[in-house]
Amino acid sequence: MDTQEITEILNRPYSQELLARDLTRLAYVAKDGTPRTIPIAFAWHGSTVVMCTTKNAPKIHALRANPMVALTIDTEVHPPKILLIRGRAELDFTDGIPDEYLEANSTYEMSADQRVEWEKEIRSLYVDGMVRIVVTPTWAKLIDFETTIPSAVEELVQQREARQRA
Helix, strand or coil: CCHHHHHHHHCCHHHHHHHCCCEEEEEEECCCCCEEEEEEECEECCCCEEEEECCCCHHHHHHHHCCEEEEEEECCCCCCCEEEEEEEEEEEEECCCCHHHHHHCCCCCCCHHHHHHHHHHHHHHCCCCEEEEEEEEEEEEEECCCCCCCHHHHHHHHHHHHHHHC
């Protein structure tokens, strides 16, 4: 898939709505060779998805060994809106708390005082910094069940139409 196709998909209104959400599911291959999918907060920066984690997280070792990942961002209503992204994770070890971590967690409802306490707690916990997991999409698909549907379902629709014409 070329960059222009990816950009077109990610710029669609439903994609933009999904990219403004706070959680994605990150899929990767663990060090033992088995698949993992975890929910993780993220921030979208127009061309990259940024997630943050601890420096001692098991996924860091797995992503060093195999940086290929898949992301799913979706809704909880019917019909669902689903954005699928594949890419390569780059690890950026940082001192302190990355802005993306604070941004990704800014949608949670907290009073101003709660927010101050939460941020104080975070800064005391991650004294050694964090790791930014930066994913640049190399493939994307939006399934909105209005203009796009899963390819397997599309195939069934075409088969049904062929049967009806026969």
